[in-house]
Amino acid sequence: MGLVAVTGGTGFVGRYAVAALARAGWSVRLLVRRDPVHPLLRDVVPELVLGDLGDEAALARLVRGADAVVHIAGLTKAPDLEGFLRVNRDGTARIVAAAAREAPGARRLLVSSLAAREPALSHYAASKRAGEEAARAAPGGEGWTILRPGVVYGPGDEEGKALRGLATAPLAAMPGPPEPRLAMVHAADVAESIAAFCGAGMAGGLYELCDERPDGYGFAEVLAVTAAALGRKPPRMLRLPDAVFLGAGTAADLWAGLSGRRGIFGRGKARELLHRDWSANPALLPPATLWAPRISLARGMEGVAKWWADGSAEVTLAGAHLPGVDNSD
Template sequence: MKPIIAITGATGFAGRHAVAELLGRGRQLRALVRNPDTANLPQAVETVTGDLADTDALARLLAGADAVIHLAGALTSLDRQGYFRVNRQGTEALAAAAERAGTRRFVHISSLAAREPQLSAYGASKRAGEDVVRGRAQALNAIIIRPPAVYGPGDRGTLPLIKELTRPIAAIPGRRAARFSLIHGRDLARLIAQALDGAEQGLHEVSDGKAGGYGWDELLRAASQFRNAPVRPVFLPRAIPQAVATVAEGLARLTAKPGMINRGKIAELYHVDWVAHEGTLSLADPIPFETGFAETVAWYRAAGWLPQPHGTDRRATSSRTSQ
């Protein structure tokens, strides 16, 4: 019988890429999901109904599991407590359950935002989750992975940025001087699979391997080449997205539906250094941004998330890449 790999967050963007990668390697997966009927996971994936606050569900998830991949997390919340409830307390519950179950490996997917916890409640909660795993690192044989912005087919988080980069004039909520790392969703999935069977422990920041990360000029150049026409940037003064975020937070509280736009996210966007500090966990042949950008735009257009092109950038609009 194949070893069971338990996974949380399997229905998210990065999770679906991880599931596809691991199934492709012949791994047996068991996923924690809130609703198996709407999870839309491959039939080969066993599901356990529940969430990170459900002790019984965590016990079922980890029963006989050889290892656990923790991808689940709160990307949005109405308040600071909501982020911590999932990203810290949920991680603590899972780590404790994994230790009780005797799993041999714990792969914790954090975020580069955890490097600057003062900027946002999200980043602070992800750092708190890392601290939980560090406290049990030896018992769990744990590795913590901090990815930067993850993009690729199926991702809604980076859709607004990709959309701007397909326009003649791109409105950019950020500073011209900023530098940042990126990673394609499939490459993150490959790194997760690599970490699962590796011996590395501790904290590892990862990326697509681009030394020194990217600046806006490099992304704009890639977008211009893709369009066969210039993409000119307009860097928005911070006060504009800050005002939008304040209004968005008010609406979120009124509707009880949190969104991605909030003041913490704006603080992250205007931070100038999101370049990953490369460690020993890396890929020999990562997907370069130029290739990943073209593939992602093609997928968005095929899925109807972006309009079909007009004029000069009629490229790669019919192929749809599977998640």
């Protein structure tokens, strides 16, 4: 296949992507700030380039001579819009410019987020859209393929552990009708899509990624599937006004400012969660001949529940050994 240069390869989605690319036959070069020792990468021997998205010399070394460039790195937590933009917009512009100079013929893939569809909702969403626009506007940007996954989950997602508490509680709050719809996709499926696009050599285009349900899931169904994977009954749902969730997000932001400990949830994330339509656009799904999701929500949550229980699922969950999924081809 050749050499693929990857940013964000030590993160949650990135580890799955690196493993999938290696299985597909790519030699992998990673931008890292530390040695990426992790069970999911035990069979991968990547070339390492020390640096970050602010280091233009490191970015040049990363992409020089690459046959494909995959940009996954990004921030999910920051104190303000500028904090997000420094990485999600400006870092993207730097990697795009480096690829244009050092690897002009490379296949180029940007992993964004479905949140970029609604940039007015949060600083994170705005920064992801800004990153996409930076990629398109930069020299050589027209050749970048952009992938927008829905809610990505799977073993290894530390932030996703909050779902366990919600699914096992006797009572769970949810917004009033209409119930928001969430497109879901397993990290291993996202990784396989990345490998498929790199292998196909497609240039340009915008695609949304989800599982077998482009119409998505309601909150109650996600919690019911998660509870079932844990062998529990689903919680009773308490419908609350949107203002309650927005108030909780504001309180979380205030606490983060006082304590210096910033989590994923805040007013921006509350606004994202309250948006009623995070379903995937069927017109923007990848061609089925190129890639199709293979992991249902029920199967995926079985693996997540096992990881929550003993941590064992992640060392095999590169898409190769998930119970109930045929990976023979």
